[in-house]
Amino acid sequence: MIRFAIVGMGHIAKKHIDAIEKADGAELAAVCDTNPERLSDVSGVPVYTDMETMLKENEQIDVVNICVPSGLHAPLTRLAARYRRHIIVEKPMALCTNDAEEMIKAAKEYGVKLAVVHPxxxxxxxxxxxxxxxxxxxxxxxxxxxxxxxxxxxxxxxxxxxxxxxxxxxxxxxxxxxxxxxxxxxxxxxxxxxxxxxxxxxxxxxxxxxxxxxxxxxxxxxxxxxxxxxxxxxxxxxxxxxxxxxxxxxxxxxxxxxxxxxxxxxxxxxxxxxxxxxxxxxxxGKSGHQWIIEDMVQAIRENREPIVNGWDGLAPxxxxxxxxxxxxxxxxxxxxx
Missing domain, CATH: 3.30.360.10 (Dihydrodipicolinate Reductase; domain 2)
Structure with a gap:
């Protein structure tokens, strides 16, 4: 199983959770949000209020799904890459091309896969x-x-x-x-x-x-x-x-x-x-988020780029x-x- 963690438990997180539950070969390993109230209803997986703590303590995590406000995508992507976790980031991948390019660079530097949610x-x-x-x-x-x-x-x-x-x-x-x-x-x-x-x-x-x-x-x-x-x-x-x-x-x-x-x-x-x-x-049809999750599973197993990769996210x-x-x-x- 490829194990996923969700960072940011706003409204879009539910789509990611549903997609992970339905996707072949995927499993939810942890969730993280700086607001403890958003974690109160979570059961069955470890919860964290700090992403770096989660990455340090939970070595089972293979992929981090970044679902925070768009302006935070770039620094959290770089953090996940530094801990050598693969990344799925919600749209837009960043609010400027410089940040998007830095995200692509970080993924390449640390040898991790970067997918962008364009379902x-x-x-x-x-x-x-x-x-x-x-x-x-x-x-x-x-x-x-x-x-x-x-x-x-x-x-x-x-x-x-x-x-x-x-x-x-x-x-x-x-x-x-x-x-x-x-x-x-x-x-x-x-x-x-x-x-x-x-x-x-x-x-x-x-x-x-x-x-x-x-x-x-x-x-x-x-x-x-x-x-x-x-x-x-x-x-x-x-x-x-x-x-x-x-x-x-x-x-x-x-x-x-x-x-x-x-x-x-x-x-x-x-x-x-x-x-x-x-x-x-x-x-x-099948949820676009499920497509993205299942493709990341296969991209890891086959050691290939995700179908919707960082360069695809940069273009729009x-x-x-x-x-x-x-x-x-x-x-x-x-x-x-």
Whole structure:
């Protein structure tokens, strides 16, 4: 068994615990939180209020799952690496590229594996889209659209002092839209340049609650990004759409789980209906967190990189930094030549 410890017992920790319990070859070995009250309901495993103490005392731990506020990901990743534990870190892996690069460097230096939680890649509809793109179904790509139109009201941000801060949380791009941006990059490839605007319109936070950007991919295709937590009165949609010379596909719904459009040269109406029925029968599939946990188990056993590794986690952070820099300066920002 590969033994996991969770650091940070906030709301996302439950997904990690559930995933570990369901995953083949995984076992929960410990939990840690600086707030003892969050540990009061934990039973069956050792609990700790200090991560370094946990790492020193519990040699059974193979992997540390870092589920603390985003601004703390980098130092805790470096700490886990120094104690030669493999690492799964929640999104975003860091709030700036320098920290993300340091995390990758630390994992390499100490010979441990680093995985980043971008679970949307494992949604059934998204996997079908990725397979179609790898088969060349779209021909030459025209453009893509990534949209997150969600509601996070003021009460959401007021739950904890760190929410909506630049130091620990980030705004709509880093916190809510980063999964969608990960999909955009995974499907379309690296971004060459970006032009953007961002604003804090409705929420009393330090960071942006709405942003829009146009990107140019290295392939020459274009992309449009829209992200907002200002949608009234509840989440409206998360979608990813890809357009090419021989296909148009949109995966949508409130959380990008359903095929809304699937038009492709050579695909019959019967084939399309069968695909949509297949997705509708199980739109959520196996938990993305479970995929990440099980992949880490296999990565350790096979001594390979995780499917979603540190470099994958760095890419959307780098893109978001460029979007915010463009929004601040009003200039087009180059990511690559």
């Amino acid at each position: 949307n890649r494992f949604r059934p509809a998204i996997r079908k889209l990725k397979e179609a793109m790898e088969r060349g179904m779209f021909g030459k790509l025209s453009h893509a659209n990534a949209t997150v139109r969600w509601n996070r009201n003021q009460a959401y941000y007021d739950q904890a002092a760190w929410r909506g801060t630049k130091a620990f949380d980030g705004g709509v791009l880093m916190n809510q839209a980063i999964h969608n941006l990960d999909l955009l990059l995974w499907l379309m490839g690296p971004v060459k340049a970006v032009q953007a605007m961002a604003a804090t319109r409705l929420r009393k936070i330090e960071t942006e609650d709405v942003a829009a950007a146009v990107v140019e991919f290295e392939s020459g295709a274009l992309g449009v990004i829209e992200a907002a937590t200002t949608i009234y009165p509840q989440n409206l949609e998360e979608s990813i759409a890809i357009f090419g010379e021989t296909a148009s596909v949109k995966i949508g719904g409130r959380t990008a789980n359903f095929i809304e459009t699937w038009e492709a040269e050579g695909v019959s109406e019967e084939e399309r209906a069968k695909l949509i029925d297949e997705i509708n029968a199980d739109p959520f 952070v780098r893109l978001i930094e460029a979007i915010l820099r463009s929004a601040e300066t009003g200039a087009r920002v180059q990511l690559s030549q």
